[in-house]
Amino acid sequence: MWKNSIDINTVREIRLRNTVFFGVGAIAKIDFIIEELKNRGVENVLVVCGKGSYKSTGAWDHVTAAMAKHGINYELYNKVTPNPTADHVDEAVALGHKNCATAVIAIGGGSPIDVGKSAAILLKNPNNNARDLYNFKFTPTEALPIIAINLTHGTGSEANRFAVVTIPEKKHKPAIAYDCIYPLYSIDDPGLTIGLPLEQTCYVSIDAVNHAIEAATSKAVNVYAITLATQTIDLVDTYLPLAMDDPEDLTARYFLMYAAMLAGVAFDNSLLHYTHALEHPLSAVKPELSHGLGLAMLLPAVIENIYPSCGNVLAHIFAPAIPGFTGDEKETTKFARSVEKWLARMGADRKLGDDGFYETDVNMLTDLVFNTPSLSSLVGLAPTIGDYASIANIYSRSMNRMPDDDEDKESSK
Numbered sequence: 342m343w344k345n346s347i348d349i350n351t352v353r354e355i356r357l358r359n360t361v362f363f364g365v366g367a368i369a370k371i372d373f374i375i376e377e378l379k380n381r382g383v384e385n386v387l388v389v390c391g392k393g394s395y396k397s398t399g400a401w402d403h404v405t406a407a408m409a410k411h412g413i414n415y416e417l418y419n420k421v422t423p424n425p426t427a428d429h430v431d432e433a434v435a436l437g438h439k440n441c442a443t444a445v446i447a448i449g450g451g452s453p454i455d456v457g458k459s460a461a462i463l464l465k466n467p468n469n470n471a472r473d474l475y476n477f478k479f480t481p482t483e484a485l486p487i488i489a490i491n492l493t494h495g496t497g498s499e500a501n502r503f504a505v506v507t508i509p510e511k512k513h514k515p516a517i518a519y520d521c522i523y524p525l526y527s528i529d530d531p532g533l534t535i536g537l538p539l540e541q542t543c544y545v546s547i548d549a550v551n552h553a554i555e556a557a558t559s560k561a562v563n564v565y566a567i568t569l570a571t572q573t574i575d576l577v578d579t580y581l582p583l584a585m586d587d588p589e590d591l592t593a594r595y596f597l598m599y600a601a602m603l604a605g606v607a608f609d610n611s612l613l614h615y616t617h618a619l620e621h622p623l624s625a626v627k628p629e630l631s632h633g634l635g636l637a638m639l640l641p642a643v644i645e646n647i648y649p650s651c652g653n654v655l656a657h658i659f660a661p662a663i664p665g666f667t668g669d670e671k672e673t674t675k676f677a678r679s680v681e682k683w684l685a686r687m688g689a690d691r692k693l694g695d696d697g698f699y700e701t702d703v704n705m706l707t708d709l710v711f712n713t714p715s716l717s718s719l720v721g722l723a724p725t726i727g728d729y730a731s732i733a734n735i736y737s738r739s740m741n742r743m744p745d746d747d748e749d750k751e752s753s754k
């Protein structure tokens with residue numbers, strides 16, 4: 342019983358901070374939001390987005406109509422790519438300065454929202470640049486108001502105080518977390534996600550699953566994060582196959598978006614550990630690698646590492662998807678294999694060796710975990726001791742699929 346592992350005498354912070362307009366058609370709320378900005382004295386905004394989805398989803402039509410109606414001027418930065426860099430942030434900030442922006446509207450998945458959050462900090466702290474921010478050379482306490490219009494169902498960035506940006510010359514992908522970058526308002530409209538390609542549909546959902554798992558098993562876990570994690574995995578298990586079968590299934594998109602939002606709140610409360618700390622070097626080295634796919638590649642070996650320490654929580658939160666486990670340490674290998682098979686059923690069946698990583702990369706990747714600002718702190722939140730050898734072992738174990746029981750029997754003959 343996982344509830345037995347909760348220390349009722351340990352006081353944990355439970356964070357619930359911003360307002361998310363959630364549901365099909367929520368994009369229409371942008372009119373109210375822009376009016377609210379206007380009432381706060383905002384005249385000029387910086388809009389941050391990727392290259393195309395802000396238009397193809399229809400979000401842009403709503404945003405421009407609302408800005409025109411309420412007399413808001415804007416500069417548009419529409420060059421954010423997946424795994425965005427510090428240069429994207431600095432370019433966006435330069436445009437924001439150009440029109441004296443006093444609010445930021447981010448439209449897209451985690452990448453544009455995180456660049457928008459970073460720009461909102463730097464526009465309020467103009468003597469610093471993105472590298473200063475992500476090398477922790479200052480601690481921001483203020484940012485411009487942020488509006489997040491979410492176009493995917495993975496990062497949860499619309500519901501929390503985190504942002505991630507890559508410093509390309511160092512192959513560092515640090516994460517920041519500051520109270521000043523909770524969005525003022527966010528929009529989660531499932532209707533804006535129906536054009537997500539199938540691979541992205543899968544990988545962003547697996548990102549949400551990892552947020553949930555890591556939050557529920559971190560040293561900073563609170564009881565709320567476990568509740569959120571259980572619901573997240575249940576929803577993804579039910580609705581991801583439906584969205585993969587019919588990308589325009591709005592009910593499936595609704596509940597996947599809800600799962601991602603819950604998971605975003607889960608890690609806002611209880612943070613992250615191994616899977617994210619080890620994935621960031623992967624997509625810093627290979628920016629073309631989807632964050633969610635990198636997480637999926639690592640998760641089974643992470644489970645193998647942590648199940649002996651928190652099997653009761655893992656068995657509980659995965660019960661809707663992988664029933665029949667009690668959390669006993671003896672189940673470790675079988676549970677890790679079951680998670681790998683579940684990921685494959687969901688559509689994420691690749692391993693590091695399939696995407697150009699080799700055993701010879703393990704030390705370089707492990708070095709990055711310990712050298713990248715913020716990542717070793719995440720490792721310190723894991724429920725087991727994350728020393729160099731154990732991190733390297735997780736990478737090694739993630740190169741190839743784990744053999745299943747039948748293969749084990751075959752190979753022992």
Ligand SMILES: [Fe+2]
Pocket residue numbers: 496548552617632
């Ligand atoms: Fe993530």
